[in-house]
Amino acid sequence: MVPSVILVDKPKGLTSFSVVEGIKKKFKVKVGHTGTLDPLATGLLILLINEATRYAEFFLKLPKEYITTVKFGEVTDTYDAEGKVVEKREIKVSCQDVKKVLQSFLGRILQLPPPHSAKRIEGKRAYKLARKGLHVSLKPVEVSVYKAELVDCEMPYAKFVFCVSAGTYIRSLVHDIGLALGCGAYVEELRRTKIGQFDVQRAITYERLMCLDDLYGVSVPVWEALDFIPAIDLDAKSAKTIKNGLFLYLPSCLEEETFVRLYEGKEFIGIGVIKGNRLKAYRLLPQT
DSSP states (O other), X not given: OOSEEXXXXXXXXXXXXXXXXXXXXXXXXXXXXXXXXXXXXXXXXXXXXXXXXXXHHHHHTSOEEEEEEEEESEEETTSBTTSOEEEEOOOOOOHHHHHHHGGGGSEEEEEOOOSSSSOEETTEEHHHHHHTTOOOOOOOEEEEEEEEEEEEEETTEEEEEEEEOTTOOHHHHHHHHHHHHXXXXXXXXXXXXXXXXXXXXXXXXXHHHTTOSOSTTTEEEHHHHTTTSXXXXXXXXXXXXXXXXXXXXXXXXXXXXXXXXXXXXXXXXXXXXXXXXXXXXXXXXXXX
């Protein structure tokens, strides 16, 4: 099977790891994911099959869109509905107040990951330490919030659409919005609807996928999925130079490092990188 990409709509209750393992066992292929979803969450997973796993980083960097239902007036230890309620507060804010406070969360912000997260602390997952009742000290990270829209509101519940950079925790974002309003909040429901140009409407449900005999009808070659990266067509001599680990000199000069898809005719050979006026291999498919 050619290196491929599958869009899967993850159901509630399953971990991203269990989805990956289920597909591995049924179809006897190598599988990698490009960003996990909590068991509570549903929605889009981009799964990479066989040698497509070499290109995971390019999908990991894409922005993500979520629809989330939030409950105000309570705080949980996990920042979502699966956690223990640790504090209840009176709700003294209106839906208009909620809409106004969203403006302060747009753009680049510092965000503290939730204690119950997959972040590592001295080699151990934060959520494993938190479950043991140990203090979890995580460092804030800079993330970007491109869109924060209130689409429905009837206290104590509200529904939001967020578009964020890779690495953003929606649970932390909701928790911080609750703190800013003074009433607390946690994620009741969460659904990932988009990753970059990929939409969950194009995805196959995990249940339906596991009923199929093979992956050919639901997968796309990785070079097609990577079409958000510009392409360069090389002649045979130039392609050989790149495959041998040497540089190609280009007539134009780019100041910023730029990734490109490399083709020899119609054959995808991998990803290259341009810096200055030099093109070199970055991650090539194994030569057969």
